Amino acid sequence: MTGRLPVDVVTGFLGAGKTSLLRRLLKGPELAGAAVLVNEFGEIGLDHLLLERIDGDVVLLKSGCVCCTVRGDLKAAVEGLLGRRARGEIAFDRIAIETTGLADPTPVVATIVSDAALKHRLAMGAVICVVDALNGAETLDAHEVSLRQAAAADRIVISKVDLAGAETTRAIEARLRALNPSADILLLDETSAPPALWLGRSDDRPISRCVADQPAAEPGHGAHAFLLEADRPLDWARFGLWLSMLLHRHGGDILRLKGVIEIEGVTAPVAIQGVQRVVHAPEHLDAAWPPGERRSSLVVIARNIDPERVERSFRAFASSPIVAPSCAIPA
Numbered sequence: 223m224t225g226r227l228p229v230d231v232v233t234g235f236l237g238a239g240k241t242s243l244l245r246r247l248l249k250g251p252e253l254a255g256a257a258v259l260v261n262e263f264g265e266i267g268l269d270h271l272l273l274e275r276i277d278g279d280v281v282l283l284k285s286g287c288v289c290c291t292v293r294g295d296l297k298a299a300v301e302g303l304l305g306r307r308a309r310g311e312i313a314f315d316r317i318a319i320e321t322t323g324l325a326d327p328t329p330v331v332a333t334i335v336s337d338a339a340l341k342h343r344l345a346m347g348a349v350i351c352v353v354d355a356l357n358g359a360e361t362l363d364a365h366e367v368s369l370r371q372a373a374a375a376d377r378i379v380i381s382k383v384d385l386a387g388a389e390t391t392r393a394i395e396a397r398l399r400a401l402n403p404s405a406d407i408l409l410l411d412e413t414s415a416p417p418a419l420w421l422g423r424s425d426d427r428p429i430s431r432c433v434a435d436q437p438a439a440e441p442g443h444g445a446h447a448f449l450l451e452a453d454r455p456l457d458w459a460r461f462g463l464w465l466s467m468l469l470h471r472h473g474g475d476i477l478r479l480k481g482v483i484e485i486e487g488v489t490a491p492v493a494i495q496g497v498q499r500v501v502h503a504p505e506h507l508d509a510a511w512p513p514g515e516r517r518s519s520l521v522v523i524a525r526n527i528d529p530e531r532v533e534r535s536f537r538a539f540a541s542s543p544i545v546a547p548s549c550a551i552p553a
């Protein structure tokens with residue numbers, strides 16, 4: 223890898239735990255000095271609310287790492303970062319790319335190993351696929367792209383084993399071993415140590431299977447992203463009710479819901495995370511609201527749902543002081 227920057231790719235379905243894994247790795251020495259590229263689905267990103275902005279889509283993480291949100295061309299984003307590094311504007315010595323949860327990682331790997339402009343400057347590290355122990359089986363059944371993600375991986379991290387229980391975890395592990403026998407598998411919960419040694423490649427794993435001739439899966443799979451916003455603080459109990467009704471009614475089609483909300487009587491922003499039918503524990507963020515951005519914003523990634531109906535329902539809920547029948551049942 224001499225002279226070339228190692229690139230690791232973190233993939234996995236929506237909400238599997240990719241960012242959580244990266245956040246933990248960023249706290250240790252493994253990713254110190256890394257540039258992290260976050261490839262977001264759709265045009266809507268929220269991470270900028272929580273990170274210090276350098277300019278445009280490039281942000282500096284608290285760890286000192288560079289983080290770049292990619293909404294279009296990955297190659298252009300990587301070239302942009304390499305250019306800024308060459309000009310001495312930013313410093314990093316490795317790259318980690320988080321793909322969108324709906325992406326087949328194959329084209330990302332192909333860009334790194336075979337693009338004429340990049341292949342002499344970058345060296346492929348590992349493809350790490352995060353699979354959620356709780357939702358993993360249903361996701362593998364329903365979304366072909368999740369099979370491709372697991373099949374392309376050098377290493378598979380099974381997340382949320384603390385939520386799934388031993389039996390469910392064993393079942394998903396056995397399924398993943400059958401699907402990709404050559405991948406190393408690691409079980410992870412919220413407290414176990416991050417798999418530092420998993421970054422980088424071991425030479426006996428040919429990259430070829432990652433860049434197999436098969437066409438990449440269509441990104442998106444009919445899913446679309448939309449944004450729900452509210453300018454005044456939300457009542458926590460009513461918000462919880464609205465959210466549980468939404469997931470009760472449409473859970474199978476809400477692939478991901480995440481955002482930052484302002485709750486009545488709470489100064490700090492609160493991060494909300496929903497993955498299919500599961501709502502994770504809300505997180506009170508340390509960061510204060512960036513100036514001028516104090517508002518609730520929720521990104522929903524869904525399929526088979528008319529965003530306007532959900533928006534109407536959310537607006538009615540967020541703006542009315544009492545639960546009116548028209549907003550009580552999410553459309």
Ligand SMILES: Nc1nc2c(ncn2[C@@H]2O[C@H](COP(=O)(O)OP(=O)(O)OP(=O)(O)O)[C@@H](O)[C@H]2O)c(=O)[nH]1
Pocket residue numbers: 234235236237238239240241242243322323381382383384385410411412478480495497502503
């Ligand atoms: N209990 C538990 N929760 C976890 C674990 N890993 C991730 N989570 C939670 O799962 C939710 C989604 O995690 P993220 O890391 O944002 O998932 P992601 O794959 O980056 O999501 P997208 O980028 O939207 O595809 C968050 O609320 C995390 O705190 C785990 O091992 N245990």
